[in-house]
Amino acid sequence: MQELSQFRREVRGWLEENCPRNMREPMLEKDVCSGGRNFKFQSDDQKRWLALMVDRGWTVPTWPRAYGGGDLSQDEAKVLREEMARITARPPLQGMGVSMIGPAILEFGSEALKQQHLPAIARGEIRWCQGYSEPNFGSDLAGLQTRALDHGDHYVVNGQKVWTSNADKADWMFCLVRTDTEVSKHSGISLVLFDMQSEGVTVRPIRLISGASPFCETFLENVRVEKNQVVGAANNGWNIAKYLLTHEREMIGGIGTASGARTLGEDAIEAVGLSNGRLADDMLRHEVAAWEVDFRCHQLTMERVRDEIAASGVGNTSAMIKYYGTEMNMRRYELLMALKGADALVWEDDCEAQRWLRSKGNSIEGGTSEIQLNIISKRILGLG
Amino acid sequence: MEKLVLTDEEQMVRESASAFLAEQAGPDELRKLRDTAEPSGFASETWQEMIRLGWPAILVSQTEGGLGFSHTAMGQIMELSGGALACSPLFATAVAGISALSLGGNDAQKARLLPMVAAGELTLALAIDEGGRHEPTNVALTAKRNGGDYVLSGSKCFVVDGGFAEQLIVSVRTSGVPGDAHGISLFLVPRNAPGVAVTRTPLVDSRNAATIQFDKVTVDRNQLLGSLDNGMAVLAHSLDIANVHLSAELLGISNECFQRTLQYLKERKQFGVMIGAFQALQHRAAILWTEIELCKSVVLKALRALDDTPEEAALLSSMAKAKTCQAAERATNEGIQMHGGIGMTDDFDMGFFLKRARVVQMLYGDRRYHLSRCAALSGY
Numbered sequence: 220m221q222e223l224s225q226f227r228r229e230v231r232g233w234l235e236e237n238c239p240r241n242m243r244e245p246m247l248e249k250d251v252c253s254g255g256r257n258f259k260f261q262s263d264d265q266k267r268w269l270a271l272m273v274d275r276g277w278t279v280p281t282w283p284r285a286y287g288g289g290d291l292s293q294d295e296a297k298v299l300r301e302e303m304a305r306i307t308a309r310p311p312l313q314g315m316g317v318s319m320i321g322p323a324i325l326e327f328g329s330e331a332l333k334q335q336h337l338p339a340i341a342r343g344e345i346r347w348c349q350g351y352s353e354p355n356f357g358s359d360l361a362g363l364q365t366r367a368l369d370h371g372d373h374y375v376v377n378g379q380k381v382w383t384s385n386a387d388k389a390d391w392m393f394c395l396v397r398t399d400t401e402v403s404k405h406s407g408i409s410l411v412l413f414d415m416q417s418e419g420v421t422v423r424p425i426r427l428i429s430g431a432s433p434f435c436e437t438f439l440e441n442v443r444v445e446k447n448q449v450v451g452a453a454n455n456g457w458n459i460a461k462y463l464l465t466h467e468r469e470m471i472g473g474i475g476t477a478s479g480a481r482t483l484g485e486d487a488i489e490a491v492g493l494s495n496g497r498l499a500d501d502m503l504r505h506e507v508a509a510w511e512v513d514f515r516c517h518q519l520t521m522e523r524v525r526d527e528i529a530a531s532g533v534g535n536t537s538a539m540i541k542y543y544g545t546e547m548n549m550r551r552y553e554l555l556m557a558l559k560g561a562d563a564l565v566w567e568d569d570c571e572a573q574r575w576l577r578s579k580g581n582s583i584e585g586g587t588s589e590i591q592l593n594i595i596s597k598r599i600l601g602l603g
Numbered sequence: 604m605e606k607l608v609l610t611d612e613e614q615m616v617r618e619s620a621s622a623f624l625a626e627q628a629g630p631d632e633l634r635k636l637r638d639t640a641e642p643s644g645f646a647s648e649t650w651q652e653m654i655r656l657g658w659p660a661i662l663v664s665q666t667e668g669g670l671g672f673s674h675t676a677m678g679q680i681m682e683l684s685g686g687a688l689a690c691s692p693l694f695a696t697a698v699a700g701i702s703a704l705s706l707g708g709n710d711a712q713k714a715r716l717l718p719m720v721a722a723g724e725l726t727l728a729l730a731i732d733e734g735g736r737h738e739p740t741n742v743a744l745t746a747k748r749n750g751g752d753y754v755l756s757g758s759k760c761f762v763v764d765g766g767f768a769e770q771l772i773v774s775v776r777t778s779g780v781p782g783d784a785h786g787i788s789l790f791l792v793p794r795n796a797p798g799v800a801v802t803r804t805p806l807v808d809s810r811n812a813a814t815i816q817f818d819k820v821t822v823d824r825n826q827l828l829g830s831l832d833n834g835m836a837v838l839a840h841s842l843d844i845a846n847v848h849l850s851a852e853l854l855g856i857s858n859e860c861f862q863r864t865l866q867y868l869k870e871r872k873q874f875g876v877m878i879g880a881f882q883a884l885q886h887r888a889a890i891l892w893t894e895i896e897l898c899k900s901v902v903l904k905a906l907r908a909l910d911d912t913p914e915e916a917a918l919l920s921s922m923a924k925a926k927t928c929q930a931a932e933r934a935t936n937e938g939i940q941m942h943g944g945i946g947m948t949d950d951f952d953m954g955f956f957l958k959r960a961r962v963v964q965m966l967y968g969d970r971r972y973h974l975s976r977c978a979a980l981s982g983y
Binding site: 591 | 606607880881890904974
């Protein structure tokens with residue numbers, strides 16, 4: 220305990236000294252640092268903040284130092300999160316690399332794969348995308364048909380992926396492919412890695428109702444994938460996919476909880492104003508308060524789950540975190556639209572309405588809300 | 604910062620409470636108390652056993668003859684008591700009463716009364732509300748100065764355990780008008796003082812509450828609890844503590860309802876399959892489970908705040924009460940609905956949970972009251 224408070228003092232002092240002022244301001248989606256070969260920093264401060272955090276290994280605080288991490292224990296990482304939240308420091312690096320494929324490689328990958336990919340992820344040099352859903356296999360993901368044919372030292376991959384987030388900006392893809400068609404659908408899947416610049420990879424952005432194109436269709440035509448780029452054993456991909464889906468659920472479930480964001484109460488005061496110290500609209504006041512209570516409860520649940528996993532190693536709550544977190548984020552945007560009234564309907568670049576429209580995907584991506592409820596019913600409650 | 608998992612000591616308290624409550628103080632006991640119309644609303648053997656286990660001493664400091672355990676430990680007992688529907692003076696005396704005494708009492712009052720409460724020799728009741736909807740500043744009951752004494756006139760309602768508690772802690776108006784936070788004072792009034800008239804008001808949950816008339820009741824100024832006109836500070840904090848523990852009780856009720864309902868979904872067959880195989884019910888069960896998981900987190904955090912970070916206690920208390928009221932309403936309603944017709948029968952226990960939940964929800968502010976308070980505490 221004493222060591223932790225010593226660590227807290229050090230972290231606090233270091234952050235105070237090193238985190239640039241600009242990096243403590245509330246952030247929008249465009250302010251996210253996702254790294255990668257083609258990433259353009261928004262500011263020198265953003266670049267410097269990433270470099271400083273990379274240097275300490277704090278883009279991936281709990282990874283071993285050998286792979287670019289900070290060697291922190293779970294408790295220390297929690298202290299770091301809390302201290303960053305205290306000064307509303309922005310996350311220096313976000314995305315599929317640090318939160319999805321990195322942890323999977325750390326857990327399941329060969330030593331050579333770790334050496335090849337992890338330090339580059341930690342430094343934000345390579346941006347990743349995820350090749351999961353296919354046109355006919357969304358909720359029924361395990362039915363996927365993208366085929367990887369064995370050619371001795373490599374596979375040749377053919378098929379189509381869809382809803383590939385940021386495939387047009389990503390450098391590498393981690394991709395679920397079918398390596399065996401003779402066995403049950405869950406048993407013939409492998410997780411493979413390849414460079415998006417490989418021959419035969421074509422990406423087409425999909426325009427969404429928000430006007431933006433965060434997702435793509437990805438066509439794979441005779442794409443060569445080296446066998447040493449299989450994560451874990453061949454045909455064991457579904458187990459890793461489930462592990463990754465768990466991570467993804469937790470990541471999406473934590474949506475809207477990034478440090479630096481303003482509270483809904485503050486947004487409400489700004490948009491609606493106060494009358495005798497109370498929000499000027501009583502109905503909105505009630506709804507905002509209800510939302511803030513649910514938000515805090517959800518945050519506390521993520522904290523409790525982390526503490527329980529640290530104490531006992533048991534945790535099966537990612538479906539709940541995803542379900543509730545995304546439903547709540549969508550409610551938040553509906554409330555923001557209501558708070559701002561007609562002002563929120565104005566259509567321009569990076570407007571409220573676009574963020575609201577984008578949020579409609581939250582309860583679909585990473586497994587729909589209904590799939591999460593199925594998972595809770597079957598795996599946790601033992602129904603049906 | 605304490606973690607959001609129980610310590611070994613808290614876990615031990617939880618396990619021993621669980622064993623005792625399951626054995627002795629479950630819904631069967633409540634049914635018996637109701638059917639025999641026991642006037643006190645609880646079984647004295649059960650209360651004696653709780654005293655023997657040291658439960659009334661948990662929140663009393665060691666220097667005052669108590670155990671000095673944490674709110675988090677007490678909260679485990681409150682949660683499990685909720686699940687068992689256990690009837691006892693534990694909440695009114697050993698949570699709400701002790702809190703007001705500890706926070707407001709002077710050294711002499713604490714030295715005299717707390718050891719008796721800890722030993723189970725004295726029961727307490729808070730007499731706060733004057734109307735059906737909780738509003739602690741809405742105090743019209745007057746206390747007029749008369750030499751060294753005060754003379755109390757007015758009435759209180761929804762006084763939990765007011766029918767038998769030996770000492771009442773009464774909020775009175777010593778200045779200002781109803782609605783003012785300033786001008787409220789707290790007095791200790793013996794229930795058998797001349798001019799105190801208690802009318803039992805049996806509630807839907809078959810437990811005990813009372814309406815109490817104060818007709819020119821004379822109390823010595825030494826019976827003042829805390830400072831004159833500034834009783835609201837003590838009262839507000841006492842109510843925060845009380846509401847966190849009521850939230851724990853609501854969590855226990857919700858969870859027990861849910862577990863019983865889940866069991867039923869796995870047993871009851873229609874159309875040749877267990878009804879839990881139907882997605883319409885699966886999703887409702889999953890949503891309810893999620894809501895209860897959220898309640899577990901906020902209740903534990905609020906209990907920890909009472910122990911470690913009192914500056915957060917007011918907001919977390921109201922958040923916990925608002926959230927657990929919502930979950931309890933859902934869990935009890937779903938409990939009835941998913942059990943179908945049998946859930947509506949008196950022979951079946953589900954109705955007891957529904958009835959108890961509504962009383963706990965309403966006591967010291969329901970969801971709407973506490974959401975409004977959350978907004979006020981958050982600056983809007």
